Amino acid sequence: MARDRTHRHPRTSGRPDGHLRTGKYPPTVYYLALGDSLSTGGGSTPGHSYVDDIYAQLSQNIPGLVLENLGCGGDSTTRMIHGGLCKSYTTGNQLADGELFLRSHPSQVAFMSIDVGGDDIVGCTLSGTVNPTCVANALAAVQTNMPIILSGLRAAGGSVPIVGMNYYDPILAAWYSGAWFHGPASETTARASLPVLRSLNSDLAAIYGQYGARVANVQGPFQSGDWKLTGSFLGTTLPQNVANICNWTQMCIANPTIHTNDFGHSLIAAAYEKVLRVPASVSGNPPTASIGVPYSFQFNVGGYPSVMVSKAGKLPQGLTLSKSGLLSGAPTRSGTFPVIVKASDSAGSATDATQVLVSS
Numbered sequence: 001m002a003r004d005r006t007h008r009h010p011r012t013s014g015r016p017d018g019h020l021r022t023g024k025y026p027p028t029v030y031y032l033a034l035g036d037s038l039s040t041g042g043g044s045t046p047g048h049s050y051v052d053d054i055y056a057q058l059s060q061n062i063p064g065l066v067l068e069n070l071g072c073g074g075d076s077t078t079r080m081i082h083g084g085l086c087k088s089y090t091t092g093n094q095l096a097d098g099e100l101f102l103r104s105h106p107s108q109v110a111f112m113s114i115d116v117g118g119d120d121i122v123g124c125t126l127s128g129t130v131n132p133t134c135v136a137n138a139l140a141a142v143q144t145n146m147p148i149i150l151s152g153l154r155a156a157g158g159s160v161p162i163v164g165m166n167y168y169d170p171i172l173a174a175w176y177s178g179a180w181f182h183g184p185a186s187e188t189t190a191r192a193s194l195p196v197l198r199s200l201n202s203d204l205a206a207i208y209g210q211y212g213a214r215v216a217n218v219q220g221p222f223q224s225g226d227w228k229l230t231g232s233f234l235g236t237t238l239p240q241n242v243a244n245i246c247n248w249t250q251m252c253i254a255n256p257t258i259h260t261n262d263f264g265h266s267l268i269a270a271a272y273e274k275v276l277r278v279p280a281s282v283s284g285n286p287p288t289a290s291i292g293v294p295y296s297f298q299f300n301v302g303g304y305p306s307v308m309v310s311k312a313g314k315l316p317q318g319l320t321l322s323k324s325g326l327l328s329g330a331p332t333r334s335g336t337f338p339v340i341v342k343a344s345d346s347a348g349s350a351t352d353a354t355q356v357l358v359s360s
Contacts, residue, residue, distance in 0.1 A: 029062060029065055033113050034113070035071040037072075050272065053269030064300070070094055070101070073085070075116060095152055124138060142204070146208075161347070163213060163214045163272050165217075174187075174189040180251060222267070277305070278345075279347040280348055284354065289331045298324075308343070309324060318330050
């Protein structure tokens with residue numbers, strides 16, 4: 001799959017007019033996405049990858065957010081470091097381009113998502129059985145390469161929030177169909193794949209944790225360990241974990257791929273959003289108000305999942321500041337009023353020292 005480097009422009013609620021004004025346009029901040037074919041939208045319709053879904057959700061909370069997607073379909077942990085499949089990277093590989101972007105945009109990257117490791121191991125079942133030597137080599141590569149990837153991102157990006165993910169188990173589909181490995185269906189292969197998935201996910205969780213990165217639990221909603229015969233696909237009763245793979249990925253079709261469909265991508269996005277924490281930010285330059293004239297000014301407030309705005313200092317009489325950062329009312333007294341606006345969320349707080357000028 002060709003590299004997909006997607007730029008998105010910040011969503012705005014429209015240009016300020018009349019008496020409703022905002023702090024000009026919010027400063028540009030970035031969502032940096034790294035990963036394999038899932039990050040580039042493999043299996044989804046255009047605009048419905050998990051990265052697109054995260055961007056759509058976070059754009060509502062972070063003014064000026066722009067998506068920079070450096071993902072490369074087929075990147076294993078080794079190829080993320082050394083390159084190979086995607087030829088348009090400035091530096092030759094995804095990791096170094098990510099580091100370059102972070103260093104070129106200090107204090108401008110709001111958060112990063114990353115998914116990698118699945119392509120290291122998925123080929124270990126192409127023979128129709130789980131190849132233990134292949135698995136051992138793949139896990140060793142993950143254990144060696146993930147610290148290189150995460151230490152590089154940390155060195156370049158400092159404390160920028162990083163969220164990685166664990167994986168669902170596409171090979172569970174072998175219970176229903178052997179199309180992935182061009183053979184008959186195999187309950188044995190399906191069952192044998194689950195311990196491999198758990199080993200991969202355990203390694204990923206431990207390494208992400210060492211570098212202060214949160215982990216989106218993608219395995220959870222896919223119910224990878226649920227063998228109860230409560231699921232179905234095209235009228236066939238299946239274990240719930242197998243049915244979920246068949247319904248939410250492209251593994252049970254005539255020409256299977258490991259990718260999730262739109263609904264599967266939405267589940268991945270929801271798992272990221274559940275653990276993502278973006279420190280609060282606030283900025284704005286309130287325009288001059290006039291005595292007796294209705295006034296409204298919205299500070300640029302960002303952060304995730306929820307931000308509360310407060311103030312220190314005295315506002316002009318007749319004006320109030322809401323918890324969302326809306327300064328409004330009709331001032332009754334002229335003067336210059338220094339105020340500190342504070343935005344806070346579970347990941348941190350930020351302040352903006354400004355002043356409100358009221359003319360007579």
